Amino acid sequence: xxxxxxxxxxxxxxxxxxxxxxxxxxxxxxxxxxxxxxxxxxxxxxxxxxxxxxxxxxxxxxxxxxxxxxxxxxxxxxxxxxxxxxxxxxxxxxxxxxxxxxxxxxxxxxxxxxxxxxxxxxxxxxxxxxxxxxxxxxxxxxxxxxxxxxxxxxxxxxxxxxxxxxxxxxxxxxxxxxxxxxxxxxxxxx
Numbered sequence: 454x455x456x457x458x459x460x461x462x463x464x465x466x467x468x469x470x471x472x473x474x475x476x477x478x479x480x481x482x483x484x485x486x487x488x489x490x491x492x493x494x495x496x497x498x499x500x501x502x503x504x505x506x507x508x509x510x511x512x513x514x515x516x517x518x519x520x521x522x523x524x525x526x527x528x529x530x531x532x533x534x535x536x537x538x539x540x541x542x543x544x545x546x547x548x549x550x551x552x553x554x555x556x557x558x559x560x561x562x563x564x565x566x567x568x569x570x571x572x573x574x575x576x577x578x579x580x581x582x583x584x585x586x587x588x589x590x591x592x593x594x595x596x597x598x599x600x601x602x603x604x605x606x607x608x609x610x611x612x613x614x615x616x617x618x619x620x621x622x623x624x625x626x627x628x629x630x631x632x633x634x635x636x637x638x639x640x641x642x643x
Contacts, residue, residue: 524543
């Protein structure tokens, strides 16, 4: 029997190891903690009490930590890390990377014919991401154009306001001149 199949069978039989009385008390989380009580039935491994983790439940040493496909999972964070991988033994896991960088890594992995473990349909994923990036770029461009237009409009409005203020000042000056002329002409007649 293959070691991967054996590991699968062992994992099927393996119980979920829970903390003592986690199923009874709501405040206890469903994770494992070693029972330490002096009279603890679980610690003493009595019949009909929960099982405790032991070496018998572990996977075979040859396949421990491997992906279900039998490949070693290698986390890749940049393109240069792909060169050191072996396509028969290693599988690529791409994580904690932005979309643009992830697409670059995927393209390089396809070029090197490396198996990618955490993305099922690679080609469709690449096209989808590239479309999203194009959309984002066009949105940013349109936003920038809007900003420019609004700035230009604000400048135009400011100029118009200045012109209006200047024209108002000119009108006030003209009125003052006319009043002065009228007053001077009246003074001359007397």
